[in-house]
Amino acid sequence: MLAVIHIRRNQRNRVQLVRAVATWRTAGDTESRLFTYDDASDASFYGAGLDAFALILEISVAVSEPILLHVTDNKLRSEIVAVVGAFPSVTMAGVARGAVVQLSLAALDVLDADNLDRQAVAAARECEQIAALPDLVVATDASKSRRRAVGVACVSKEGDRHQKMLPNIKSAVAGELLATELAVDRFTGRRLHILTDSQAALQYLGITYPDRPLPRDGEATAVADRIRRSLVGRKVRFTWVRGHDGHLLNETAGRLAVAVRRAYESQIPAETRRSIADRTVEPLWAAA
16 A cells, blocks of 8 residues: 655644645555644644544554555655654655656645635635625826826825825826726725726726717727726726815825926935825815
């Protein structure tokens, strides 16, 4: 009887997990069983591995065959080697060769399949959590200089903001679209409701006046194409709001865009820029 034990410990992305897989071959048939502990302690690490070892011993007794066992993890292998003398039917294979390699790959396939299952469950849970949240309302705006440069900004109803200076943009509409792209890129994990005062930007995105011919603007077209690609699989809706009409969120986005452009042109220090942005969004914080 040929057997392999493979063990894996996961300690990242808030996941604490130990999994050991026992894979064995008898009479030409290959079978596996997975042992899972929902923490990553040393006790769980050795517990899962020894559970797998105990199963291999039970199967060996059931089929009345000696075991050639390979354990891929060095720590677990040393623990089993220390007690293997008490199990005369077990021979340890120190190096994986030939059929042992194939059996090790079969064990890894079990772990990989379990990973995929866990990822699918986590993705479904995340989708459910996102669906239960209200839309995140975000306003975007751009501020174009007289020369080739544009400041863009986006800000949520709760006052979370992002700003960016783009010194090589000629098109004002491209600037408005780049502000939208900034919002889509930075505000993830939520359904978005984006407010913009640029009807032209919405037209380039195909949201308004889809039958009207677009002005020839290569910069705007390229940004709009990127945004459409980034929206695949996302739930994002857009609303036009009248600019400079007292809409708090829209006015805040506009002031943030102007601020980042003027800071760039005047070479204002980063700490001062942050202070200006904080003061700009204070009314949103108060409202929230």
